[in-house]
Amino acid sequence: MAYDQLLQTLLGGLAIGCIYSLIALGISMIVRATDIMHFAQGEFMMIGAMAGFSGAMLGNLPLPFVLLAGTLGGGLIAVAAELGIYRVLRRRRVPLINVVISTIGVSIILQNGARLAWGSEPLAYPRLFEAGGVSVLGFNVAPQLLWIVGLSLAIMAALTVFFRFSRTGIAMQAAAQDPDAARLMGISVERATVNTFAVAGMMAGAAGVLLGSLFFASFNMGFATGIKAFVAATLGGLGSVPGAMVGGLLFGLIETFAGSVISTSYKDAIGMVTLIIILLFAPMGLFGRQGRQV
Amino acid sequence: MSATLLETRQITRRFGGLVAVDGVDLDVAEGEVHGLIGPNGAGKTTMLNLLSGHLPSSSGSILFADADVTRHAAEKRAIAGIRRTFQNLKLFKELPALDNVMVGLHASTRSEIFHALLRTPFQRREEREIVERAREALDFVGLGPFADKAAGSLPYGHQRLLEIARAFVARPKLLLLDEPAAGLNGAESKALVDLIRRIRAAGTTTVLVEHHMDVVMPTCDRITVLNYGKLLAKGTPQDIRHNSEVIGAYLGKGSALKRERAAQEGAVHAAP
Amino acid sequence: MGIIVNPNLLRILALLALAAVPLVESNSYWLHVFSVALIAAVLALGLQLLVGMAGMLSLGQGAFYGIGAYTAGIVATSFGLPFLLTLLAGGIAAALASLLLIPLVKLKGSSLGVATLGFSIIIHLLILNEEWLTGGSLGLMGIPDPEIFGLNLAHDEAFYWLCLVILALVYVSIDRINTSRFGRALAAIAQDEEAARASGIQIALCKSKCFLIAAFTAGLAGTLYAYHSRYLSPNDFTFNKSIEVLIMVVVGGLGSLPGAVLGAFIVVLMPEYLRSSGELRMILFGTAVVVLMGTGNRGLIGLLQAAASLVLSRLPSFGRSRYVVRPGE
Numbered sequence: 001m002a003y004d005q006l007l008q009t010l011l012g013g014l015a016i017g018c019i020y021s022l023i024a025l026g027i028s029m030i031v032r033a034t035d036i037m038h039f040a041q042g043e044f045m046m047i048g049a050m051a052g053f054s055g056a057m058l059g060n061l062p063l064p065f066v067l068l069a070g071t072l073g074g075g076l077i078a079v080a081a082e083l084g085i086y087r088v089l090r091r092r093r094v095p096l097i098n099v100v101i102s103t104i105g106v107s108i109i110l111q112n113g114a115r116l117a118w119g120s121e122p123l124a125y126p127r128l129f130e131a132g133g134v135s136v137l138g139f140n141v142a143p144q145l146l147w148i149v150g151l152s153l154a155i156m157a158a159l160t161v162f163f164r165f166s167r168t169g170i171a172m173q174a175a176a177q178d179p180d181a182a183r184l185m186g187i188s189v190e191r192a193t194v195n196t197f198a199v200a201g202m203m204a205g206a207a208g209v210l211l212g213s214l215f216f217a218s219f220n221m222g223f224a225t226g227i228k229a230f231v232a233a234t235l236g237g238l239g240s241v242p243g244a245m246v247g248g249l250l251f252g253l254i255e256t257f258a259g260s261v262i263s264t265s266y267k268d269a270i271g272m273v274t275l276i277i278i279l280l281f282a283p284m285g286l287f288g289r290q291g292r293q294v
Numbered sequence: 295m296s297a298t299l300l301e302t303r304q305i306t307r308r309f310g311g312l313v314a315v316d317g318v319d320l321d322v323a324e325g326e327v328h329g330l331i332g333p334n335g336a337g338k339t340t341m342l343n344l345l346s347g348h349l350p351s352s353s354g355s356i357l358f359a360d361a362d363v364t365r366h367a368a369e370k371r372a373i374a375g376i377r378r379t380f381q382n383l384k385l386f387k388e389l390p391a392l393d394n395v396m397v398g399l400h401a402s403t404r405s406e407i408f409h410a411l412l413r414t415p416f417q418r419r420e421e422r423e424i425v426e427r428a429r430e431a432l433d434f435v436g437l438g439p440f441a442d443k444a445a446g447s448l449p450y451g452h453q454r455l456l457e458i459a460r461a462f463v464a465r466p467k468l469l470l471l472d473e474p475a476a477g478l479n480g481a482e483s484k485a486l487v488d489l490i491r492r493i494r495a496a497g498t499t500t501v502l503v504e505h506h507m508d509v510v511m512p513t514c515d516r517i518t519v520l521n522y523g524k525l526l527a528k529g530t531p532q533d534i535r536h537n538s539e540v541i542g543a544y545l546g547k548g549s550a551l552k553r554e555r556a557a558q559e560g561a562v563h564a565a566p
Numbered sequence: 567m568g569i570i571v572n573p574n575l576l577r578i579l580a581l582l583a584l585a586a587v588p589l590v591e592s593n594s595y596w597l598h599v600f601s602v603a604l605i606a607a608v609l610a611l612g613l614q615l616l617v618g619m620a621g622m623l624s625l626g627q628g629a630f631y632g633i634g635a636y637t638a639g640i641v642a643t644s645f646g647l648p649f650l651l652t653l654l655a656g657g658i659a660a661a662l663a664s665l666l667l668i669p670l671v672k673l674k675g676s677s678l679g680v681a682t683l684g685f686s687i688i689i690h691l692l693i694l695n696e697e698w699l700t701g702g703s704l705g706l707m708g709i710p711d712p713e714i715f716g717l718n719l720a721h722d723e724a725f726y727w728l729c730l731v732i733l734a735l736v737y738v739s740i741d742r743i744n745t746s747r748f749g750r751a752l753a754a755i756a757q758d759e760e761a762a763r764a765s766g767i768q769i770a771l772c773k774s775k776c777f778l779i780a781a782f783t784a785g786l787a788g789t790l791y792a793y794h795s796r797y798l799s800p801n802d803f804t805f806n807k808s809i810e811v812l813i814m815v816v817v818g819g820l821g822s823l824p825g826a827v828l829g830a831f832i833v834v835l836m837p838e839y840l841r842s843s844g845e846l847r848m849i850l851f852g853t854a855v856v857v858l859m860g861t862g863n864r865g866l867i868g869l870l871q872a873a874a875s876l877v878l879s880r881l882p883s884f885g886r887s888r889y890v891v892r893p894g895e
Contacts, residue, residue, distance in 0.1 A: 031676075037676050037679070039809075085856060088860065089859060089860055092860055094859060094860060094861075095820075097623075097816060097820065098816065098859040098860075099859065101812065101813060101816045101817075101855065101859050102855065102856045102859040102860075104809060104812075104813060104855065105852045105853070105854075105855030105856035105859065106852070106856065107852070108848055108849075108851060108852030108855065109849050109852035109853060109856070111848075112847075112848040112849045112852065113849055116845055116846075116849075227683065227687075227805070230680060230683075231680055231683070231684060234676065234677060234680040234681075238676055238677070265691065265694070265695045266691055266695065268687055268691060269687065269688045269691045269692075271684075272684030272685070272687050272688050273684075273688065275680065275681065275684050276670065276681050276684055276685070279670070279673055279677055279680075279681050280669055280670070283672065283673050283674070283677055284677065285677070346764065348760060348763070348764070367763075368760075368763040368764060369763045369764075369766050369767060369768050369769070372763065372764055372765055372766035373766040377764065377765070378764055380760075380761065380764075384758045384760055384761035384764075385758070385761070386753065386754050386757035386758060386761065387757060388757060389750075389753055389754075389757065393750060393753070396750055397750055397751070397754045397762070397765050397767070398765050400747060400750070400751055400754075400765055400766055400767050401765065401766025401767070403747055405746065405747055406748070407743055407746070407748050407775065407779070409746075410742050410743055410745075410746030410747070410748060410749075411739055411742055411743065413742060417746070420747075421746075421747070424747070460765065461764075464766075
């Protein structure tokens with residue numbers, strides 16, 4: 001493979017990997033805090049993409065505002081789902097598997113709701129990044145990819161800082177690790193859970209804007225990507241925040257390289273095979289942690 | 295002198311830097327009730343997990359009926375005749391009590407999926423036998439009337455008895471009891487003593503890990519004492535009761551000396 | 567005081583009710599839909615054994631369904647094998663494929679779910695891409711009429727009854743497995759693996775056998791589907807199918823065999839009945855799923871039992887499900 005093709009593939013893999021990571025982070029955070037396997041996370045991403053799209057259409061807004069709109073959209077829908085559905089189910093003390101299946105129901109509702117609101121046709125995102133090649137290390141690369149990687153890494157860094165240094169972030173971690181102890185310390189576990197969904201939704205929403213800008217936005221863009229993000233999170237160790245980051249990047253890279261080197265039609269399969277092989281040797285994923293099972 | 299059924303040679307288990315069981319030589323004679331006692335953290339439950347195969351050993355060997363079982367997995371040992379109860383109760387909570395005990399007979403029975411699909415006479419007969427033997431085991435521990443209750447819904451004392459029934463139903467060669475008296479009240483403890491005696495009378499060899507001396511002393515033929523993972527003393531209940539090292543381990547060195555002095559003074563006063 | 571109902575009586579009544587459907591409903595489209603529901607019920611029963619009885623969250627049933635369907639289709643069109651043999655071929659092919667997943671059987675919880683989901687994705691891609699074998703996106707065509715000993719069963723009613731007979735056989739088989747020594751071992755494994763090992767149960771072996779049976783069942787369902795639709799397209803065999811079957815089992819009631827059948831009927835029939843709602847159809851379906859999940863512990867079967875206990879004081883034991891705890895205990 002020629003060098004600039006290699007660089008482009010590498011960058012492409014990192015870009016899609018970053019998007020997977022952002023979604024996978026939300027999945028792992030939710031699992032860690034509530035044990036819920038959130039199958040609708042991809043749909044949070046999709047809603048974010050749609051919200052960003054609408055925001056861009058409304059005001060012909062530049063990138064930062066579109067990103068903000070998408071992030072807020074994702075966050076709002078996530079909080080709505082938690083307050084309106086998941087919390088109600090938890091209060092009724094239904095078995096965990098019921099809550100997991102309900103996330104599938106939420107996924108169906110969101111997909112079809114989006115189809116009603118935005119139509120079935122894919123929507124082209126307005127140009128958010130400069131076209132034309134940018135020179136990196138003497139090679140020609142698409143600037144969007146650089147933007148996506150850069151923005152994603154910035155978001156992930158902000159998340160790490162948030163968890164490490166902010167009161168809300170620390171409270172969220174405490175509530176996830178030991179809800180009873182957290183309550184004794186005066187932390188509202190219920191509020192921490194809402195915050196977890198909010199943050200997870202915001203990151204998914206941002207990912208949606210980035211993904212939309214890369215390809216397009218459509219009502220069903222969340223499903224396949226969401227499942228892949230789930231796989232990436234499992235690969236890294238479901239429930240582990242660093243695991244989700246690493247898993248997403250790894251999965252994106254493997255998928256992209258497999259696609260260009262081996263075969264595009266079996267691109268998805270290669271990622272799955274990798275997952276299966278890794279799970280055989282490390283059943284809890286790369287950074288796995290022991291968690292309660294469904 | 296009956297044959298040795300179970301023997302450990304320098305069995306050791308490390309957890310990183312901590313040596314939970316340190317070169318213990320245990321020998322259990324066939325037909326006896328063998329107590330395993332020691333203060334908290336002595337390594338008793340670790341020892342039991344090593345014996346049952348739920349924990350692999352770091353070094354040393356375990357011989358059961360003259361066969362080296364050190365590398366054998368838990369289910370293999372269970373099939374060979376070693377059964378156990380668990381300190382933290384591991385019942386099949388949502389299954390009826392009867393089904394819990396029936397599982398104990400899994401390894402003693404043979405009907406396969408094929409037989410079940412065709413409801414062969416062999417399978418039907420075996421199922422009847424399984425139910426019958428399970429009911430007998432429940433009666434044996436005193437839980438006969440509760441056969442159809444979900445195991446998780448039984449009171450705590452009954453749950454302990456149910457675990458014993460599940461372990462005993464297959465008439466194991468060796469029965470490992472992990473703190474069966476934990477949480478039992480006085481009457482229940484007395485009933486437990488009686489049950490252990492009846493198990494012994496049925497010919498089963500038992501290793502009993504226990505804290506409550508009022509259960510250990512009346513039932514055990516011999517006792518092994520562990521302290522900080524090491525073997526401290528071995529002998530009959532009488533020997534152990536008066537062993538000053540054992541007393542020191544449980545109550546602290548000072549009280550061991552006090553006891554000796556009291557015993558000496560008592561002897562002086564008793565002499566005419 | 568109350569009425570004690572023999573469970574077998576209930577089962578026979580249900581069977582008769584189902585058998586009477588073609589006599590009541592002559593519309594060809596609806597008979598087709600009901601046949602699909604019966605086929606889905608076979609699929610759901612297989613998953614119930616895995617999830618409800620053994621506690622293994624597998625999202626691979628869709629893959630085995632597809633393997634069964636395409637094997638039957640290929641064998642029927644290329645080799646002209648008669649129906650009963652292709653039925654067997656479909657089941658066996660799926661069972662053999664499940665052997666590939668045996669190393670995964672040791673995985674727990676969501677890891678197993680995701681790994682089997684991955685398997686479903688891989689199989690779907692194989693079906694889609696290997697055109698020489700499956701016809702790829704063009705599909706597999708020309709599946710003949712199902713015939714047993716010269717009797718043509720392609721007609722709507724005949725095919726419906728054929729599916730019903732197979733469903734009944736599968737139901738009885740799974741029920742017998744469930745109440746057998748093996749079924750007890752599975753229930754024990756689902757409740758507490760360490761305790762199961764302590765009783766001499768070989769966990770990996772039992773789980774693998776369970777996997778195999780479930781895969782075989784899914785293969786049977788796939789074969790029936792092939793003869794039902796006469797044309798196979800990769801779109802019908804995505805991982806969505808695996809998720810659909812899981813919804814059926816949970817909606818109907820985890821651990822309950824009649825629940826699996828009920829759940830299958832609901833998941834297949836509900837979108838049909840909602841057709842009149844047009845655009846809102848799937849949104850209503852999704853909402854219905856969420857609401858049903860709020861009904862708690864035992865799914866719809868649990869609701870029905872609770873309702874029945876208000877009417878009868880002595881509960882009939884539906885399918886002797888292991889997870890049914892009778893009221894008052």
